[in-house]
Amino acid sequence: MSGTSTLSTREISDFTAWDAANVLEYATSRFAAIWRALDRSHVNRTAAYKASFVRHLQWEVDAFVFPYTNICLVMNIHPTIPALLRSVMSCFARLQTGSITAEKLFQEFHTECSPNDQRLWSNHRIVSTYHHDWWKDRFDILGFQLPILNVSEVMEMTEDHFERLPMGTMLVPGPVITNQVESDALFNQIVAVRAHLLALGQAMEDLLEEKTQIAAVAAATMTQLEAPIDEVEQALVNSFTPLDNEG
Structure with a gap:
């Protein structure tokens, strides 16, 4: 996977299993919001639209998923990964190995990664707005600029996400880790x-x-x-x- 996040601004030694779980939960929320926007969209899903959609999904996993799963591998920590996110990761792993095409990934994301599926249910994670929410625009024709994010920026987005979640669905903020x-x-x-x-x-x-x-x-x-x-x-x-x- 091509990583768009940089790890230099946050020491890996400061990154805990709790941080990883929070970021991956935030990523799951983003994918649930993306799926809902796609399901409600009436835009004609041409081949160009599907290709653009997959490119934007690729940015999502490169910015919010794979850098943090890689950190977990390096640090030998094992955070819980929600079912919806595991399904998305599986799709992209098969895309990278050539097992499926981009169009097939689009179809699988829409039909098999639905957050309405009780096995993958994630709608309770969705908030009203997100940073860099490209899926609200005609991304396929407007050329939405996808930034390079560092870990500190992603952690700030994650904290903001949990602050806006309804009480009862948010994760409790973790304490400062010492010793x-x-x-x-x-x-x-x-x-x-x-x-x-x-x-x-x-x-x-x-x-x-x-x-x-x-x-x-x-x-x-x-x-x-x-x-x-x-x-x-x-x-x-x-x-x-x-x-x-x-x-």
Whole structure:
């Protein structure tokens, strides 16, 4: 694969399994958005349109996928890869080996990589806007400029993506990783995983504490309202008593 991302601006030793999982999740979101745009498009899908579409998809995998899977191989880390992204990677691997043509890849992407497929479902990952969202324009005739992205820029896009996802579908931002050892990828991965587990545990503890406090305030409020409610109820009873006596 031809890589369009450069790795010089971010030290590989600072890149964790959590970073890789985040970037690949972001890439999956982009492919889900691209698929939805393609599915809704009424543009005539000529041979030139399909070829242009595949070229733009090639930029997507070169910018957001393969540089990070290569880093993972070098560092011996194994992030989770969503099913939709695995299908896209498989398509491009076969394209590079000559097993399929660009037109066949276009067909497979549209029919077999659908995020509506329950095995690949990814629509919950989609946000309203993306950086460099070429698929919103007539990319096949306008010549959308595809930039060369470095790792820092991709990480910034990833962080922005998770900030805009609805709560409950976003990944929890990872903590700062300390105590790593130079040239020991396996140990560093263990340190990173442990740090993230501790951060998740603390986040869960804080959430439970917040819910407990909210429940306590609600209970106290109900207790304070009991006396006024009793007084109102008694006043209503008393207001009907003279009427009953007159009857």
